[in-house]
Amino acid sequence: MAYDYEKSIRPGKLPHIWCPGCGHGIVMKGLIRAMDTCGLEKNNTALVSGIGCASRLPGYMDYCTLHTAHGRAAAFATGVKMAKPEMTVICVGGDGDGTAIGGNHFIHACRRNIDMTYVIMNNSIYGMTGGQFSPCTPTGAKASTTPYGNPDPTFDISKLAIGAGATFVARTTAFHATQIDKLIAEGIQHKGMAVIEVLDDCPTTYGRRNKFRSVVDMMKRLKDIAVPVAAAAKMTAEQLEGKVLTGVLYKEDKPEYCEQYAKVIAKAQGA
Amino acid sequence: MAKKVALLQGNEACAHGAIYAGAKFFGGYPITPSTEVAEVLSNELPKVGGKFIQMEDEIGAMAAVIGGALAGSKAITATSGPGVSLKQELIGYACIAEIPCVIINVMRGGPSTGMPTGPGQSDVMQARWGTHGDHAAIALAPASCQEIFSETVRAFNLAEKYRMPVQVVYDEIVGHMRERIVFPEPGELEVVERIAPTVEPKDYKPYDASKGDVPPLAAFGSEYRFHVTGLNKAADGFPTTKAELVDAEERRQIRKVEANAADIESNEEYLTEDAEVVILAYGSTARSARYAVNELRKEGVKAGLFRPITLWPFPEKRVAALAQQAKAIVVPELNLGQMILEVERVIKGNATLAGVNRVDGEPINPGQIMNKVKEVM
Numbered sequence: 001m002a003y004d005y006e007k008s009i010r011p012g013k014l015p016h017i018w019c020p021g022c023g024h025g026i027v028m029k030g031l032i033r034a035m036d037t038c039g040l041e042k043n044n045t046a047l048v049s050g051i052g053c054a055s056r057l058p059g060y061m062d063y064c065t066l067h068t069a070h071g072r073a074a075a076f077a078t079g080v081k082m083a084k085p086e087m088t089v090i091c092v093g094g095d096g097d098g099t100a101i102g103g104n105h106f107i108h109a110c111r112r113n114i115d116m117t118y119v120i121m122n123n124s125i126y127g128m129t130g131g132q133f134s135p136c137t138p139t140g141a142k143a144s145t146t147p148y149g150n151p152d153p154t155f156d157i158s159k160l161a162i163g164a165g166a167t168f169v170a171r172t173t174a175f176h177a178t179q180i181d182k183l184i185a186e187g188i189q190h191k192g193m194a195v196i197e198v199l200d201d202c203p204t205t206y207g208r209r210n211k212f213r214s215v216v217d218m219m220k221r222l223k224d225i226a227v228p229v230a231a232a233a234k235m236t237a238e239q240l241e242g243k244v245l246t247g248v249l250y251k252e253d254k255p256e257y258c259e260q261y262a263k264v265i266a267k268a269q270g271a
Numbered sequence: 272m273a274k275k276v277a278l279l280q281g282n283e284a285c286a287h288g289a290i291y292a293g294a295k296f297f298g299g300y301p302i303t304p305s306t307e308v309a310e311v312l313s314n315e316l317p318k319v320g321g322k323f324i325q326m327e328d329e330i331g332a333m334a335a336v337i338g339g340a341l342a343g344s345k346a347i348t349a350t351s352g353p354g355v356s357l358k359q360e361l362i363g364y365a366c367i368a369e370i371p372c373v374i375i376n377v378m379r380g381g382p383s384t385g386m387p388t389g390p391g392q393s394d395v396m397q398a399r400w401g402t403h404g405d406h407a408a409i410a411l412a413p414a415s416c417q418e419i420f421s422e423t424v425r426a427f428n429l430a431e432k433y434r435m436p437v438q439v440v441y442d443e444i445v446g447h448m449r450e451r452i453v454f455p456e457p458g459e460l461e462v463v464e465r466i467a468p469t470v471e472p473k474d475y476k477p478y479d480a481s482k483g484d485v486p487p488l489a490a491f492g493s494e495y496r497f498h499v500t501g502l503n504k505a506a507d508g509f510p511t512t513k514a515e516l517v518d519a520e521e522r523r524q525i526r527k528v529e530a531n532a533a534d535i536e537s538n539e540e541y542l543t544e545d546a547e548v549v550i551l552a553y554g555s556t557a558r559s560a561r562y563a564v565n566e567l568r569k570e571g572v573k574a575g576l577f578r579p580i581t582l583w584p585f586p587e588k589r590v591a592a593l594a595q596q597a598k599a600i601v602v603p604e605l606n607l608g609q610m611i612l613e614v615e616r617v618i619k620g621n622a623t624l625a626g627v628n629r630v631d632g633e634p635i636n637p638g639q640i641m642n643k644v645k646e647v648m
Contacts (some may be wrong), residue, residue, distance in 0.1 A: 013509065059498055066500075069501055072330065078326070079337060079340075104328055105331050261322060265320060
C-alpha cells in the first residue's frame with residue numbers, strides 16, 4: 001500500500017526548492033516514514049535546522065519547526081530540549097552546516113549525549129551558495145573554490161560523532177532509501193544523541209564539476225561504495241578500499257544530558 | 272517582617288533580579304567580568320526548576336537562549352564585550368524572529384581582548400548597532416547594584432512585552448562593586464508575562480500584526496505549531512521576498528519600539544531644573560558626575576545631571592530640550608566618545624558640547640568632570 005506522506009507535509013508549502021536529482025527529498029521521505037513509525041506527536045516534536053538546501057526541510061513539515069542561522073541547529077535544539085525535555089527534537093542539515101561552521105556545536109551535542117536525533121545529509125558540497133568545497137568534499141575533487149582540485153583532507157562525520165561521544169551513530173545513502181527510515185527511527189527511539197549520516201548527491205554543484213554525467217551515475221556511485229557493517233567484517237582491507245560502511249556503526253547506553261540535569265534540580269531542591 | 276537585605280556584587284544582584292523576574296533558562300559561556308552572573312544562576316536556577324547550561328561557545332550560548340525562549344522559558348545570557356561580538360548574528364536572529372530574551376553585557380575595555388578586568392563603556396554603540404541589518408534596540412544601563420537588580424527585572428519585562436532581545440549594559444565597576452541590596456517582595460516590582468495567543472491553533476500566525484505591532488508568541492511544545500526562521504517572512508512565519516511584505520515587517524519591528532519609547536524610557540535627573548550646564552552620564556560614570564554636580568553647586572555653578580537609564584532608544588526629546596535650556600552639555604564616558612555622538616546628533620548645535628574620556632582602565636573622577644565643566648562655561 002502506498003504510504004500517505006501528505007499527513008506530515010505542511011499544507012501549501014510544496015513544491016520544495018531542491019533541484020531535480022537532489023537526494024534531499026529521498027531523505028525527507030525517509031524521515032517522514034521514521035517519524036510516523038515512532039508515532040511522534042506533531043505538537044510535541046521540534047524539527048530544527050541551520051542554513052543551506054538541506055536545512056529548508058523543516059519548513060515543509062507539519063511540526064514545530066525552527067530554521068536557524070548557519071551551523072547553529074544543534075545549539076538552538078539544545079536550548080529547546082533543555083527547556084522542554086519532554087519534546088522530541090530532531091535536527092536536519094547538510095555537511096557544511098553541521099561540521100564546518102557548526103562543528104563545535106555538533107561535537108559538543110555529541111559529548112553531552114543530549115537526547116536528540118541529528119540527520120546529516122552529506123552531499124560533500126555547499127549547494128545553496130553555489131558549490132564551494134566543504135569539510136566532506138573528497139580530496140582532489142572540484143568545487144567552485146577548488147578549481148585545481150581540493151587540497152583539504154576530508155571529515156568522516158560518523159567517526160567524528162563516535163569520537164565526540166554520540167551514543168547512536170548510523171550511516172546510509174540516498175540510494176538505500178528503505179534503510180533511511182529504519183535507521184532514523186532507531187535513532188529517534190534511542191535515548192541520547194543519535195547521528196544518522198546519509199550520503200547524498202548534489203548533481204547541480206558537485207556532480208556537474210566532477211564528471212558525473214547523470215544523476216543515475218551519482219546514485220550508482222552511492223550504491224557501489226556502500227558496504228553493510230556485517231559484510232565488511234568478512235572483507236579484506238584491500239576489498240574495503242574506497243568503500244563506506246553503512247548500517248548502525250555504534251550504539252551504547254550512557255547517561256543522557258537532560259536526565260542528568262534533572263538530578264541537579266532534585267539536588268538543588270534538597271531531594 | 273523586615274525585608275531581606277544583602278551585601279551583593281552587581282553581577283550577583285543581576286542574577287537575583289533574573290530569578291525575581293521569573294527566568295527559567297540560562298545559556299552562557301564564561302567571560303570576565305561577567306562570570307558571577309553565570310555562577311550565581313548555576314546555583315539559583317535549579318532551585319526554582321530552571322535550567323542552566325554552559326555552552327561550548329558564545330554563539331552556542333545565544334542559540335540555546337533563543338531555543339529555550341522559544342520553548343516557553345524566560346531566558347538570559349551574560350557576557351562581556353568580545354562575547355557580545357560573537358553573539359551579534361544571533362541577537363539579530365532574535366530581533367527578526369522576535370524572540371524575547373535578555374543579554375547582560377558587563378563592559379570591559381577593548382577592542383578585542385582589551386582589559387578583561389578593567390572597566391569600559393565602549394559597547395554602548397555595539398548595543399545599538401552591533402548586529403547587521405535594520406532593527407530596533409533596547410538597552411538599559413543601571414548604575415548601582417540595587418538598580419542592576421531592578422533593571423534586570425525590567426529587561427525581562429520589556430523583552431516579553433515587546434517580543435525582542437533586550438540588553439543590560441553596565442561597566443565592570445558596577446558589576447564588581449558591592450552594595451547593600453534590599454530584595455523586593457514578590458509583587459513589589461512588576462513582572463510581565465508573555466502574551467500567549469488565544470486564537471484556534473489552526474489559525475495561529477506568529478507574525479500576524481493585524482491586532483497590533485507585537486503579535487502573541489506561542490511556545491514550542493504547546494498546542495500551537497508554527498515555523499520560525501531568520502529569513503524575512505510573511506505573517507505565517509514562512510519566508511518571503513515580496514517587497515511590500517518585507518518592508519512592512521521591517522518597519523513594524525522598528526515601530527514597536529519607537530512608538531513605545533515613552534513606556535520603555537527611564538531617566539534620572541538631578542538638579543536639572545535650573546541647570547546651565549548638564550552632565551549627561553550613565554553607569555558608574557554617572558556616580559562621579561553626581562558628586563561633581565554637588566561640588567560645582569557649592570562653588571556656585573548651576574550644574575545638573577541627566578542620567579539615561581535607557582540608553583536605547585536614546586532619550587532624544589528630553590536631551591534636545593535640555594540643550595535648549597543649558598549653555599553646555601558635558602558627556603563623560605569610559606570610551607573615546609561614543610554616546611556623545613548621539614547627543615551631538617539630537618542637540619543640533621544648541622549647546623556647547625564637550626566630552627570627558629578615559630580608556631586606561633581607571634574610572635573618571637569628579638575632578639576631571641568639574642575641570643571640563645569650568646572649561647566650557
